[in-house]
Every structure is written in C-alpha cells, then in structure tokens.
Amino acid sequence: MLKKYQKEIIKNKIAIIGLGYVGLPLAVEFGKKFDTVGFDINFDRIKQLNKGIDSTKEFSKNYIKSSKYLKITNQIDKLSDRTIFIITVPTPIYKNKKPDFRNLIDATKRIAKIFKKKSIIIYESTVYPGLTEEICIPIIEKKTKLIANKDFFYGYSPERINPGDKKHQLKNIKKIVSGSNGFAEKIIKRLYETIIQAGVYVAPSVKIAEAAKVIENIQRDINVAFANELFKIFEKLNLNTFEILKAANTKWNFLNFQPGLVGGHCIGVDPYYLLHKCKKINLKPKIITVGRKINDEMGLHYSNLINKKIKSQFKNKKIKILILGYTFKENCSDIRNTKVHDIYEYFNKKKHDVHIYDPWINFDLKGVKLVKKLNKNYYDCVIITVKHDFFIKLGKKRILSYAKRNNIFYDIKKIF
Numbered sequence: 343m344l345k346k347y348q349k350e351i352i353k354n355k356i357a358i359i360g361l362g363y364v365g366l367p368l369a370v371e372f373g374k375k376f377d378t379v380g381f382d383i384n385f386d387r388i389k390q391l392n393k394g395i396d397s398t399k400e401f402s403k404n405y406i407k408s409s410k411y412l413k414i415t416n417q418i419d420k421l422s423d424r425t426i427f428i429i430t431v432p433t434p435i436y437k438n439k440k441p442d443f444r445n446l447i448d449a450t451k452r453i454a455k456i457f458k459k460k461s462i463i464i465y466e467s468t469v470y471p472g473l474t475e476e477i478c479i480p481i482i483e484k485k486t487k488l489i490a491n492k493d494f495f496y497g498y499s500p501e502r503i504n505p506g507d508k509k510h511q512l513k514n515i516k517k518i519v520s521g522s523n524g525f526a527e528k529i530i531k532r533l534y535e536t537i538i539q540a541g542v543y544v545a546p547s548v549k550i551a552e553a554a555k556v557i558e559n560i561q562r563d564i565n566v567a568f569a570n571e572l573f574k575i576f577e578k579l580n581l582n583t584f585e586i587l588k589a590a591n592t593k594w595n596f597l598n599f600q601p602g603l604v605g606g607h608c609i610g611v612d613p614y615y616l617l618h619k620c621k622k623i624n625l626k627p628k629i630i631t632v633g634r635k636i637n638d639e640m641g642l643h644y645s646n647l648i649n650k651k652i653k654s655q656f657k658n659k660k661i662k663i664l665i666l667g668y669t670f671k672e673n674c675s676d677i678r679n680t681k682v683h684d685i686y687e688y689f690n691k692k693k694h695d696v697h698i699y700d701p702w703i704n705f706d707l708k709g710v711k712l713v714k715k716l717n718k719n720y721y722d723c724v725i726i727t728v729k730h731d732f733f734i735k736l737g738k739k740r741i742l743s744y745a746k747r748n749n750i751f752y753d754i755k756k757i758f
C-alpha cells in the first residue's frame with residue numbers, strides 16, 4: 343500500500359496554508375524540490391510575496407525567488423489538485439486568554455472544500471494535545487464525508503523556528519513529525535526529511551507531538567518567570583541579578599535564563615492552550631498559571647521601578663521619555679503581544695511625552711508615537727526594552743547623546 347500511495351503522494355503536490363513566519367520558509371523549501379502552492383487569505387501578503395517581498399524582513403528576495411516550483415495565491419481552487427496540505431495559520435488567544443481557534447477552523451473548512459481521497463493534511467500550528475483530532479479532523483470528515491485513516495490521512499509536525507535568529511533556521515532544526523497511523527507516519531517522515539537537514543524525530547502519536555511542542559514553550563515561560571522572580575527579590579536587596587545569574591551560570595547544570603518581558607505569539611500564548619485543556623479535565627496547574635502571571639506583570643513592574651526614579655528626580659514634572667525597541671523580541675519586526683506596550687501605556691497615562699524608536703518597524707503603528715529620527719539632547723529618560731543588534735552597535739554613548747544631561751537611563755536588557 344505504501345508504494346502505491348507513495349507514487350501518488352510523492353508526486354508531492356504540496357499546499358502550504360498560511361504564509362507567515364512558519365509557512366513562508368516551509369513553502370520556499372518545499373518549492374525548491376516539489377510542485378508547491380502557497381496559500382494565504384491576506385491579499386496584500388500574496389501581492390508582496392509574488393514580488394519577492396517579505397514584510398516581516400525575515401527572508402530576502404533572493405531566498406524567496408530561489409524556490410523554483412513555488413506558486414503563491416489567495417485562490418483556494420488553485421489548490422484543488424494538491425495531495426498534501428500543510429496548515430501553518432496563527433493560533434492566538436482572545437483578550438480573556440482563551441484560545442482562539444478561528445484561523446485553524448477557517449483554514450480547515452477552506453481545505454475541506456477541495457480536499458480529495460488519498461490526500462494528507464498536516465497541522466503545524468501550535469495547539470494543545472488533542473486539538474487536531476478533536477476539532478480539525480472531524481471538520482474534514484464531516485465536510486468531505488471521507489473517513490480518516492481509510493480515505494485520507496493526517497499528521498502533526500510542530501515548528502521550532504525562532505524569528506530573528508539567523509543560526510537556527512528551518513532546515514537545521516530537528517523537526518518532530520507524527521502521523522495518524524503507521525502509513526501516514528512514514529509518508530510524513532519521508533516528506534520532511536527531504537528538506538530538514540537536521541533530521542526528523544518521529545513521535546509515536548499526533549497527541550504526543552502536539553504536547554511536546556506546547557511544553558517546549560511552557561518550559562521557557564516558567565524558566566523566565568523564575569528569573570523574573572529573582573529579579574524582583576534581588577532588586578529589593580540592592581543586588582545585581584544579572585551578575586548573580588552570570589556567577590551561578592558557571593555551574594554545569596544551571597539554566598541560563600534572563601529576566602525580561604515575555605511577549606509574542608508563542609511563549610506568552612501557548613501555556614493558555616494547555617491550561618484550556620486542563621480546565622476541561624478539571625485540573626488547575628499551579629506553576630504554569632503562576633509563571634504566566636509573573637511574566638505578564640513584568641511591564642508594570644519595570645514601569646513602577648522607572649517611575650520611582652522619575653518621581654525622585656523630576657517630581658511631578660511631565661518629561662520626555664524615549665523607549666528604544668517595541669518589537670516583542672530582538673532583531674525581528676514582530677510586534678504581536680509586545681509587552682513594551684505596557685510600559686508605553688503606563689507613562690502615556692501619566693501624561694509624559696513618550697516616543698518609541700524601533701529600527702525594525704517599517705509600518706504604521708496605531709496608538710503609539712513612533713519616531714523615525716532622534717534629536718540630540720532631547721529626552722529626560724531613555725529606556726532600552728529590546729536587545730536589537732542595532733542598539734548594541736549604536737553604543738551607549740550615542741544613545742545617551744539623545745538624552746539631556748540629567749537623564750534617567752534604564753536598560754531592561756542590560757545591554758550596556
């Protein structure tokens with residue numbers, strides 16, 4: 343059976359659904375080898391990608407154009423001859439922290455319209471263990487009247503890419519794969535092995551692969567929360583947390599996590615997916631919940647610390663504040679759930695004149711004062727929030743030249 347199916351599937355008519363940080367490199371890599379169509383509902387994104395422009399600045403024109411067989415479209419009927427569908431749409435949370443499955447459901451429904459017998463659907467979006475089989479696959483079965491593991495197959499292969507990180511890229515990060523049965527597992531393994539040089543790890547089930555992904559990010563969240571808790575303790579003791587961590591890190595098994603803001607669409611979001619599942623089985627995990635709370639409050643914590651300094655130096659005067667960095671992490675343009683916004687809001691509400699400068703943002707930002715040019719001797723307070731290489735290269739002296747003589751300088755990332 344494998345051989346017969348493989349003949350058809352290995353023709354590998356691939357579709358990648360959702361061409362963002364995860365989907366684009368996947369589409370490019372598969373498109374270097376196989377007939378691949380990238381699909382996205384965002385027409386502007388499609389228009390730009392067809393010109394070789396990636397607005398996230400992650401991938402160059404040369405890289406995108408290097409994909410010989412890749413076609414990019416927003417028309418779902420262009421996917422009707424595909425045999426392999428890979429879903430890479432966002433899985434965010436609502437304001438009340440509940441998981442928002444709408445993109446996942448919408449993408450699945452669109453695919454169901456053109457999905458045929460003998461096809462494979464693989465999910466890459468981060469979910470909780472069970473979501474693929476509880477929500478997505480039933481949609482395909484209901485809409486197509488096909489039966490999973492008889493008429494079609496499915497799998498789950500989480501993504502580990504790290505935007506802004508030029509070292510860890512799709513091809514050189516080991517990838518977890520899983521399939522709905524042994525047959526699907528083999529096909530999916532072989533498929534990904536064609537592009538992942540670091541190799542693939544076959545998880546024994548879809549649920550295990552889903553769980554593995556979500557805990558990778560939860561582990562980071564909890565470790566950063568611990569570093570943040572230490573920061574709060576040592577701040578009160580007038581001790582430098584960064585120096586303490588540096589010293590402790592000389593032990594072979596000490597984990598090197600630094601305090602800071604935890605934003606973005608992964609670390610600060612994925613724990614809520616597992617917490618959602620826990621609620622359904624009447625579990626109330628303690629560490630995961632507290633870790634989230636600690637990290638979510640860090641914007642307020644830093645703001646309070648800086649405000650104390652402002653009060654003592656400037657009393658009730660309204661001052662000019664420069665925030666250096668707005669993206670949720672260094673060296674990328676991603677601003678989703680950026681916690682820098684908490685600091686901006688805090689000082690804006692206190693009626694200070696707050697400006698943000700971020701060399702990675704080349705788009706309009708609603709609701710914040712983004713400056714493109716910095717004036718010398720202008721600011722009373724400068725706060726570094728993101729460790730962009732740009733700021734490191736700029737240097738402390740140059741950065742301080744934008745501040746007045748009696749300034750407050752607060753470097754959250756301890757770059758300098």
Ligand SMILES: NC(=O)c1ccc[n+]([C@@H]2O[C@H](COP(=O)([O-])OP(=O)(O)OC[C@H]3O[C@@H](n4cnc5c(N)ncnc54)[C@H](O)[C@@H]3O)[C@@H](O)[C@H]2O)c1
Binds near residue numbers: 361384430
């Ligand atoms: N960005 C990362 O570093 C990263 C790493 C690992 C895993 N993930 C996970 O991968 C998934 C995708 O994340 P991302 O960062 O690539 O998201 P993204 O927002 O960068 O891109 C998603 C793309 O999907 C498109 N889209 C949304 N709904 C769609 C639909 N119904 N049909 C077709 N296209 C649709 C959007 O227009 C967008 O272009 C998420 O589950 C995320 O948690 C992300």
